[in-house]
Amino acid sequence: MERDTNFLEISELKKSFGSGETRQEVLRGVNFSVRKGEFCVLLGPSGSGKSTLLNIIGGIDVQDSGTITINGERLREMDEKSLTAYRRLHLGYVFQTYNLIPNLNAKENIEVGAYLSKSAVNLDELISVLGLTEHQYKYPNQLSGGQQQRVSIGRAIVKNPDLLLCDEPTGALDYKTSKEILQLIENCNKKYGNTVIMVTHNEAIRSMADHVIKLRDGLVRSDERNEHKITASELEW
């Protein structure tokens, strides 16, 4: 598929929580599209609906209405089994909390992702890319937050997913470590050609993205492609 063709298309996506007086519309008709291999950043303040949107794209939450088409397939039409297969074969997930398995070491945690893939990337090479060679046999509680997030990214990337979803991956990290993580995601995007959608509330990160979508109150307030993007190492905030 060409980089210019749309990999992900979202149309009139709506989602609300609660009912009656407590009903809250989180997404109120979201429309945008993402191209294959694009590094897309979803920006927005707390409660703008960006995480909900990411979860719906990831097939772990369901919209009330609207459509999401990924690689020509409509998510809504998939049953639970197909959704699991979709996540298994096409998706990588990185969360703000790393959610590593406590009694597997760093390498084994990454292997968990490899196990799910039919076209896993070279594990040792990836560990090297992640800068975890020295720490690969350490358990999560022996790693720093940044190292744990690297493992978490490795677990997502090792599958060589078509789509990498990152939910505030630097939210719990310091400045230096955040930059390292962003560089890592950027490198992976370049090296493996995955489409990346990253949710963040850090405005500075927009500069490194191909595509920036701003959400507020459940609606897309701006949808821009970045003509002059910079590298993660050049970012400052």
Add this chain to the structure above:
Amino acid sequence: MKNPLNKRIPRELVRDLGKYLVILLFMVIMIGVVSGVYVGHDSMMASLKNGNVEFNLEDGNFELNKQASNELLADLSSGKRADLRQHFLDEAYREADEAAESAARDALEKSVQAAIEETVREQCKAYGVTDEDAVSAQIEAAIQDQYADALKAASESEDYQTALHDARLAARKEAEQAADETWEALAEEYSLNEECEDCPVTVYAHFYKNEDEDLSGDGTADATIRVFRSDSPVDRASFLSGRAPEAEGEIAIDRMHADNVGLRIGDSLKVGRKTFRIVGLLSYVNYITLHENNNALMFDAFGFDVGMVTPADFEALGARTHYSYAYFYETKPANDYEKADRANDFLKILLTQTVKADAQIEDYVPVYLNQAVNFAPDDIESDTAGTEILVYILIAVIAFIFAVTIDSTIEQEAPVIGTLRASGFTKGELIRHYMTVPVIITLLGAALGNLLGYTVFKDVAVDLYYNSYSMPKYQTVWSPAALVKTTIIPLVLMFCINLTVIVSRLRLSPLRFLRRDLKRTKRAKARRLPRWSFLRRFRIRILLQNIPNYLILTFGVVFIEIMLCFAFGFPDSLDHYAQNAPDMLFAKYQYLLTDTENEDGTEITVDSPEAERFSAASLLLKNGTHDESVTVYGYESGSRYVSIRESLTGSEVCVSRAMSQKYGLQAGDTVRLSEKYKHKDYEFRVMGIFDYDGGVALFLPNENFNQLFDRDAGSFNGYFSNTELADLPESKIASVMTARDITKITDQLDHSIGGFMGIFQYALLALSVILLYLLSKIIIEKNEHAISMVKILGFRTSEIASLYILTTAIMVLFSALIGFAAGYTVIQVIFRIFMMRMDGWFSFYLSPSGGVLAILFVILGYALVTAIDFHRIKRIPLDEALKNVE
């Protein structure tokens, strides 16, 4: 690529090694016990089954009041019912003919004599002889001379023949009616009009003598020994050690009895008046349990023994011979129904043939109803079933503990599970992952348990059986069924319970796992608690947070309490029964007589002023699956032993307290009893309860008793006495009942399983420690973050312990109290069901100290766990609350 999650399994096992070792140990012991019981059971049952064939077990036996004639034995062997109606008719015709002939002959003789006398008198008168002496002399001479010819002529006359014929006819008609009446009465009494198939049998004389066994050599009887001849071809014995007697003065006795009273091969034993040397220890195929008679509440391997001597020694023994016969069907019954039908048919044959032979049946026991043969296998079966159920309940408890553990792990690992699910792991993969540990532990437990079962526990089970019954030699039988039941069923239980819990948990969406939102019910707000102190509300929150754990804890503790009630109540019941045994007897001696007349026909009397006559009969209370043998006592008016003051008339009775408790009988109720071998029922109206716990019995005045049972006024068949009646002829004593007879059931039960109860009590303490350890561990682990946080806030370990440990302690105490109440009730019900299956009554008793101990054992168990929990709380680091989810 192998699933990397699999690498977690050994690490998980190592991480929580203590917990898994405890569970594994528990399962190994439980499965080992069941496996051992099964293998022991199968081996013993196989040896019993093979022994029945090898040692010629009878199909039944009967005892007669005298030795059977060859004719009777031949008639019985033919398996045909005697035609009693015809027998009575033949007898009646013979007697009628004899009576008619005798009457006609008398009349004829008188008429011939009168005719001669008349002829002589007329001739004397014609010749003028008037002197009466001369006339009498002439008559005497004429009778001497003519009587025989005249009688012959008269008896051959047509008139006489006609008269004789008519007299015979009249007498036969009368006799026929009487014979019919006798037959009808008998047929009604014994149901002889019912269908009866031919039942050919082979009958063997299998006589025995009941002698006194003097163990101490002090001249007093310590036990009764039933002695058989060594050359008997039926109901033979398996020798566990030694050999059969071959020479005079040699005896072989029951192995179980010998063990109980400390006899060995080579020891001397006084039987009756003769001293024997023990040469063998045996197990008779028809005395697997030493039941002295088939109605005994319990076998008595202390007070009763069976032995074998040479034929010559048998004849030399002084006690009366019991004419017992063993019979074998020509065609074996195919199933239990056929066994019952065949036994019923043979009873009719036996009844009719013995009446015809003018003999009486003293006892009749088809083998399928013989307690001495069937008690042990039935008990072994029920033991096995009981142990099996017990273990399955325990495994279910362990499975629930596992499920709670896994549930807690899933809760702790919720974000990881959410991430894995979001990354594409299927539910099936995660279910398999979380199921692996319980399945591994169960399989390992089953494998090790079976290994122990087939080696160590099998021997324990076999020893227990040998300690209780006179079992023959056995060979270990390898039981595939045991392997299935001790491996597949625990595995299925563990699998199903855990699968249900895990599947229900993993049904939630990945998002809910990521959000740690695992509550099944949505509560908008937390439960509001009353304005109690902060600490109290904190404890309530812990309670509400851990409801599933506490439910399992309550269930487990209730289950343990049920078993503790049994473990403490059983020995208490035995002690209580034994202590009260002397009070249970209304007389220290109850002599039952075989006959109330001496050989010369005079009535048996005794000199002792303590002696008081009574009558007794045994009737059946038909009660669904089990027919209870009830003793009916007839007591003398103003009896010093049976202190019933109610004025009873007709069939009004007082029932023993044991009978009242067993069957819930109260004054005003009616109880229907039946004759054992007769088709005759009696209805009694209960007027009161007599304070007697020694047996299921009812009481009525002796005159009413005699009337009811068609006995002569004033007749009796026994003596009550508070002193031994030495002047009663030994040969006339059927049985003597003393306090020893009451306590033999408790002695035997105490010997068989009493010692085991102490071990059982401590095993239950260990079980309560295991259960409480596992559940409280989960509760504390679940709250490690919170505990760490309150430590940071400044709570001392003792304060934290009071929050978490006290809450569980309150629940343990609450569960123990509820469990005790439930356990006491359940055990009483189980005990009642158990007693309803057998003769007699023996109420469950738990002493106050036993009850307190039953509760204390659980609390003590938790006290031990508390020490571990306190240490565990102390070890939780302060930074636990500051850590990431990992």
